[in-house]
Amino acid sequence: MSQKIAIVGGGYIGAELAKSLDDTAEVTLIEPRSHFVHAPAMIRAVVDPSLLDRALIPYDRLLTNGRVIASKAKAIDAKGVTLEDGTRVEADQIVVATGSSNAMPFKPQGADIAGLKADNQRIHQQLKAARRIGIVGAGAVGTELAGEISYAMPDKKVTLISSDEALFPTMPSKLGSSLAAKLRKAGVTLILGQRAENLESMTEPYAGSLQLADGSQHDFDLIFPVIGSRANSEVLETLAGVQKTTANRIKVDPWMRPSSLPNVFAAGDVADVGDAMTIVATSRQLPWAVNGGVKFGHCGGAKVGQFGASALERAALI
Known part of the structure; x- marks a missing residue:
């Protein structure tokens, strides 16, 4: 008898996980947005809005056997998920991959895809009219945005501001120095x-003056605040014993469990497994989720980052 698996959140790990298990389990993907948002493409779409339609991918053709429910999860327990309208989704295994929020127009505010498109067009027009661009925050989004604007609009004067002494200071120094050059x-x-x-x-981007810690003032026609993502962890906070770490993320054990419930897992940006909130970090979790050596509900087997026999797929076949 196949397992019922509920996946809360249809981002990079949630959508891929749902698709990977579609043939072996009764999969329900719970996602309030109508479209998958390809975040890196959204950065480029600020300078080239023609990419927008390709960066937004409808969920309606994601699953062949499973189902996608366009709703927000309100609460989670050992037996399933309660949706915001009170509807229940019963499940044997539950994976929460609700992702993170960032400044507009890189991710939608809630489920508003139409609003995201409108924000993209509005901010693109502001960018076209601006001469001096300030970007505050030199993480993955800020650095990529600086590169995209300087490449596509070489007439703009772009300034990238960071409180860190180097780009990507937690990574090997060669990466930061190469990107800076x-x-x-x-x-x-x-x-x-x-x-x-x-x-x-x-x-939200705006025009104005920035005062830096050294007392200097810098005037910009458009300022992009991109000082870091914050995890969308609200639904996990309904579980007993959950602990927050930085940026609203949720602490998980080596098997990606955020609480004492053995069949509830957190993955992606919302789960603090020691990696930064990047697609690369998420990609390291996905193979464990699909191919890891732990049967859901047990403590033995592989931990995150180890690869052995199936985890989610084995659970789905039980």
């Missing part, structure tokens, strides 16, 4: 080791 060659001004003291918005 490429950005400078493209005409991007880097201001490192300086915190912006007076951001007017943490989520």
Whole structure:
């Protein structure tokens, strides 16, 4: 008898996991948005809105056997998921992969895909009209955005500001120094080791002046605040014993369980497994989820990052 598996969140790990298990389990994907949002393409779409339709992929053709429910999960327990309208989705195994939020227009606010498209068009027009661009935050989004603007719009004066002394300081130094050299060659001004003291918005681009920690003032026609993502962990907070770490993420054990419930797992950006919130980090979790050596509900077998016999697929075949 196949297992019933509920997956909450249809981002990179949730959608791929649902598709991987579609033939071997009764899969229900719970996702309020109508479209999968390809986040890296959304950065490029700020300078080239023609990419938008290719960056937004409908969920309606994702699964052949399973189902996609367009709703938000309100609560989770050992037997399933309660949706915001009170409907129950019964499940043997539950995976929460609700992802993270970022500044517009890189991810939608809630489930509003139409609003995301409108934000993209509005901010693209603001970018076209701007001469001096400030980007606050030099993580994956900020660095990529600086590169995209400098490449597609070389007439713009782009300044990338970070409170860190180097780009990607937790990674090998060669990566940060190489990226810095490429950005400078493209005409991007880097201001490192300086915190912006007076951001007017943490989520929406705006025109204004930035005061840095050293007291210097910098005027910009458009400021992009991209100082980091925050996990969408609210539904996991309904579980007893859940602990938050930084950026709203949820602490998990070596088998990606956020609580004492053996059949509830957290994955992707929402789960703090020691990696940053990046697609690369998520890709390291997915093989474990599909091919890891642990049968759901047990403590033995492989941990995250180890690869052996099937985990989700074996659970699905029980």
